[in-house]
Amino acid sequence: MSLDIAYSIEVDDYLDPDRAYDFYWSGLIKDKKKFLCPGTDCTAQVTCANLDEDVQDMKVVPHFRIYGSHSKSCEIFNDIPLDLRYEDGVSVKEERRSVDESVVDVFLLERPSSYYDEPKINRFPNQKPVKKSQFIKRPIDSILRENGSVGNIYSVRSVVSRYIRYKKDGSLDHRRVNIQGRDVHYRSIFKCIWEQDLDTLPDYPVIYYGWAFVNRLPSDYGYQIKFKKHFTKSEEGYITTVMIGDRLIDSYKVKKLVTTRLERIIKKEKSTAFVFIYGKPEENVSQKGVKYANFSITNLDMIDINYDCPLPKEYNK
Ligand SMILES: [Zn+2]
Secondary structure (H helix, E strand, C coil), X not given: CCECCXXXXXXXXXXXXXXXXXXXXXXXXXXXXXXXXXCCCCCCEEEEECCCCCCCCXXXXXXXXXXXXXXXXXXXXXXXXXXXXXXXXXXXXXXXXXXXXXXXXXXXXXXXXXXXXXXXXXXXXXXXXXXXXXXXXXXXXXXXXXXCCCCEECCHHHHHHHHHHXXXXXXXXXXXXXXXXXXXXXXXXXXXXXXXXXXHCCCCCEEEEEEEEEEECCCCCEEEEEECCCEEECCEEXXXXXXXXXXXXXXXXXXXXXXXXXXXXXXXXXCEEEEEEEECCEEEECCCCCEEEEECCCXXXXXXEECCCCCCXXXXX
């Protein structure tokens, strides 16, 4: 049986695999084995597989695996619903049920300010067995409260990861993601840059993707990502680039993941990457008359840079 959620000893909270992945790469979690079964009074050991992999594809999406044996009263063991509650007594189950029934994930463009709060260090120093917190923590932000904090998505990386998970469990066709109040089917959320005429694009941001060249900028202030295939308009090509400044990377909590990937990519003989970006391209003409349709980003959660195409073959272009 797979687990949607596990108790992290290191951050003293119940996490889903996407959040555990963010925490690992931002440095809050250091050991993929320091998780426990979320069941009542159960201390079965849980490992978050692939937490330390900086590659995301159909095979290595992070997920929880149980190793220890469950307590007799454990809900997971007995296959009955968990009754996890927030500190104000509201049951997560109730909130999740509405999320599951509508099968809509909510993609929020900003993380709550408390997302990466430091855990209370050593609340249980070397003490065994670990006593799990009784409650799941809930950020104070009211928007989160309305939507339920479990199941929200804060990065393009997580949208890609959810797509892979739903594709694997066969539920993709029913799944949707809500972005800024608009429901989109997971099947239609990604748009290939190559196939798009600028005049036919939606007037709101979506997630574009494609193979791109990655280079250090001549100024050495950051990286340039230049998509291999162009947007078009009246059969003319529009070159598409994204700049990622070192300062933007430095201010990003999950920068270790981004820098690990970028540094490995630019060392390759062909410094190419498969890139997803949430946004809307902006048309521009250079002084020399070259036409551009560029993306600009102010938050690295809005871009996902991969060594290879993490999605099925039909996306690999
Ligand atoms: Zn258990």
